[in-house]
Amino acid sequence: MSGGLFALLDDVAALARLAAASVDDVGAAAGRASAKAAGVVVDDTAVTPQYVAGVAAKRELPIIKKIAIGSLRNKILFILPAALVLSQFLPWLLTPLLMLGGTYLCYEGAEKVYEKLAGHHGPEETPQEQFGPEHEGPMVSGAIRTDFILSAEIMVIALNEVADEPFVSRAVILLVVAVAITILVYGVVAAIVKMDDVGLHLTERTSKLAQRVGHTMVRAMPGLLNVISVVGTAAMLWVGGHIILVGVDDLGWHWPYELVHHWEEDVEHAVGGIGSAVAWLVNTFASLVIGVVWGFVVVGVMHVLPFRKKAAAAH
Numbered sequence: 001m002s003g004g005l006f007a008l009l010d011d012v013a014a015l016a017r018l019a020a021a022s023v024d025d026v027g028a029a030a031g032r033a034s035a036k037a038a039g040v041v042v043d044d045t046a047v048t049p050q051y052v053a054g055v056a057a058k059r060e061l062p063i064i065k066k067i068a069i070g071s072l073r074n075k076i077l078f079i080l081p082a083a084l085v086l087s088q089f090l091p092w093l094l095t096p097l098l099m100l101g102g103t104y105l106c107y108e109g110a111e112k113v114y115e116k117l118a119g120h121h122g123p124e125e126t127p128q129e130q131f132g133p134e135h136e137g138p139m140v141s142g143a144i145r146t147d148f149i150l151s152a153e154i155m156v157i158a159l160n161e162v163a164d165e166p167f168v169s170r171a172v173i174l175l176v177v178a179v180a181i182t183i184l185v186y187g188v189v190a191a192i193v194k195m196d197d198v199g200l201h202l203t204e205r206t207s208k209l210a211q212r213v214g215h216t217m218v219r220a221m222p223g224l225l226n227v228i229s230v231v232g233t234a235a236m237l238w239v240g241g242h243i244i245l246v247g248v249d250d251l252g253w254h255w256p257y258e259l260v261h262h263w264e265e266d267v268e269h270a271v272g273g274i275g276s277a278v279a280w281l282v283n284t285f286a287s288l289v290i291g292v293v294w295g296f297v298v299v300g301v302m303h304v305l306p307f308r309k310k311a312a313a314a315h
Contacts, residue, residue: 060193063136068186070144071151075178079148079155084171087163095250098160101153102243103298109236110295111302112229154181157243192228196221238284241291260286 086093158177162170195217202214249257260283267282268275 059136061190063140064186064190064193066136066140067143067147068182070140071147071186072178072182074144074148074151075155075182076175079152080171080174080178083155083159083174084167087159087170088167091163094156094160094163095247098156098243099247101156102240102247103294104149105153105236105240106244106291106295107298107302108295109233109240110292110299112233113237113292114296114299151178157239192224195224234288237291237295238288239291241289241294242283242287244294245287245290256290 086097155174155178158174159170162173165173199214199217199221202210202217205211205214245257245260263286264279264282268279271278
């Protein structure tokens with residue numbers, strides 16, 4: 001990894017070459033970095049629609065737009081500069097911070113599983129009254145604060161994938177990731193929250209086919225949100241568990257990673273043609289199990305802490 005003033009100047013000088021010859025490389029690296037952040041992206045997509053529950057239909061898209069702009073501001077003005085400084089001057093902090101974020105993902109995923117098993121309901125499942133314009137400011141601010149945590153984790157995961165790139169390449173790749181993921185997440189969120197409105201509009205058409213499609217869209221909306229929530233929870237546990245698995249290996253505790261790697265090799269050799277895909281599933285399942293176990297350990301610790309007991313008593 002380059003460091004110091006002269007290395008930084010070399011990286012700046014490489015910007016012209018990067019722009020002329022490495023656009024495809026930057027795109028590919030941004031794609032890999034974004035894929036690694038998939039668990040957080042899915043969870044971000046699953047969490048955000050709750051912020052427009054109870055909002056008048058005509059205000060849904062403007063509110064999502066405000067949250068998206070706030071999310072992009074979080075990533076570009078605060079998280080991206082901090083990530084670049086970290087990777088340039090304190091690279092040894094990357095693994096511990098990544099593991100801290102992975103622990104947060106495991107905890108969030110396990111907490112959702114715990115709430116389902118215990119019959120508790122999170123805030124996102126609580127019916128909300130119709131909100132007026134005076135509630136939009138605090139609602140948007142709360143959504144942007146929550147997004148900051150998820151965005152930070154996305155950017156740190158992406159940074160870990162491109163930590164060996166030159167400084168300028170790193171900056172460009174992370175900028176691409178920040179913009180692309182924000183557009184992806186909030187574009188999907190906008191489509192989800194307007195799906196029932198589009199369905200209702202179709203039910204009012206004279207065409208029987210349009211009416212049938214509209215009714216199907218309206219009926220499918222609750223199920224779609226449930227599927228997104230389940231996939232988001234599983235993705236959080238998988239990504240978080242994989243971060244912990246790789247992190248402990250980087251910190252010198254090698255046997256868990258080596259054990260999973262041996263399982264992958266054994267399966268790949270035994271299965272043959274589709275061995276690589278099955279080996280990936282083995283790694284994914286092992287990471288998911290690690291995420292569940294580690295997440296429930298953290299959930300157990302959090303639920304015995306005094307401030308958590310007070311919060312639970314208040315409810």
